[in-house]
Amino acid sequence: MTEYFVKYKPFLVFLGKFLLTYALLTLVYQAYLGQFSKADFEVDSFTESVAHQTKWLIAVFDNQVATAPHLEQASIKMFYHHRFVARIVEGCNALSVIILFVSFVVAFTGKTKTTIGYIVAGSLLVHVLNIARIAFLVVALYHFPEYEDLLHGVIFPLIIYGVVFILWVIWVNKFSLYAAKPVEK
Template sequence: MKNLLLQYKPFLLFLGKFLLSYLVLTLLYQSYLSRFDAAKNEVDSFTQLVANQTQLILSWVDSHSYVAPNANEPSIKVIYHDKYVIRIIEGCNALSVIILFVAFLIAFTGKLKNTLLFIFFGSLFIHLLNIARIALLAIALYHFPNSEHILHGVVFPLVIYGIVFLLWVLWVNNYSYHATRFAKK
């Protein structure tokens, strides 16, 4: 048994750090969300920020685009070309994707400065990508309303998770201690 633990120690350390950091970050996020009352249709401030930034992007394309609170649920309506096309809910703000991204970087750690910089710029990149994703989804669904399942359920998640995966590969191969250890051999 001891030999197995020693043999799989790197994997077990990675798994332990990943699960612990993911759990802590998720609990912090849930604590943040608990400050908003879904029964009163309150939307958390980060989701509101995402909606406002999406509105800004859409306004560059169409002056008849805006966002509005949804009186029926905790979400924000996105109106594009004077038509209600999508709603932004808490799950659309990409914070859960960023938490996953950060937990992986913590688990596959590197030098502190590199780790913090990669977390900051990677999270910012994911956030900006998410804003673009929502804006493009609104435009696409305005023009192709029957394609919601494929666009929202397949194409856009594939893009955002694919890019997060590529960021992880970049991190592991260039900045993590794993990369420096194998570069020395």
């Protein structure tokens, strides 16, 4: 049995770091969400911020955008050209995606400064791309409501998860302790 632990130690260390980081960050996030009453349809402040940032981004190109609290569920309504087009819920804020990203980077750790810098930069990139993703989705749903399932369920998740995957590949190949080092001549 010991030989298997020795043989698979790198994988087990990776798995342990990933699960521990993911569990810890998820618990912190759930504690944060626990401050808001679902019964009173309260929206967490980060999700509110995402909705307002999305509104701002759309308004840069077209000021016919508005937000309003949803009175029957914990979400923010997005209006485009006076039509209710989408709602921003807690799952739209990309924090769960960022938690997944951070957990993977920590599991394939690198130098401390590099790891922290990559986590901060990658998280900001995911956040900014998420705002752009939601803005494009709002405009697309206004013009093509018949494609809601394709846009919301396939294309736009593919974009955000695709970016995270590319960030992981870059991390593992360029910055982690497992990255291939150039051969010295």
